[in-house]
Amino acid sequence: MDKKPFEKPVMVELGHVGKYREIRSTQEAAECLMTVWPLNRGPRHRDALDTCLKVLEGYRSTADARRALVEAAKESDVLVPEDRLPKDRLPEGKLPKDKPH
Numbered sequence: 001m002d003k004k005p006f007e008k009p010v011m012v013e014l015g016h017v018g019k020y021r022e023i024r025s026t027q028e029a030a031e032c033l034m035t036v037w038p039l040n041r042g043p044r045h046r047d048a049l050d051t052c053l054k055v056l057e058g059y060r061s062t063a064d065a066r067r068a069l070v071e072a073a074k075e076s077d078v079l080v081p082e083d084r085l086p087k088d089r090l091p092e093g094k095l096p097k098d099k100p101h
Contacts (some may be wrong), residue, residue, distance in 0.1 A: 003027040004055050006066045011080040014038070020080055022093050026055045026065040032071070037074050048072035 004026035030052035073079035
C-alpha cells in the first residue's frame with residue numbers, strides 16, 4: 001500500500017515533554033491519530049482521521065491530510081513549531097548531513 005508521503009513532515013510531541021515524533025506520511029498520521037494521540041481529542045482529531053482515511057482510499061490529497069493533521073495537533077496542543085526544536089537535537093531517525101553514514 002502506498003503510504004502517501006507528506007511533502008514536509010509534521011513534528012508532534014507525544015507522551016511527555018521532549019518526546020518528539022516526526023510524522024512523514026498519511027498512513028503514519030492515521031496510525032498515530034488512532035493509537036497514540038492524547039485523550040484531549042476534539043472535532044479536528046475526528047476530521048483529521050477521516051481525511052487521512054479518505055486520502056488512503058484515493059479520494060483526497062496528501063496536502064489535505066497534512067493540513068488536517070496540523071489542525072488536530074494544534075487543537076490537542078502537541079504541534080511542535082520548527083523554532084521550538086532544539087538546534088542540537090535531531091528528530092528520531094535523522095542523521096546530520098555533514099556526518100558519514
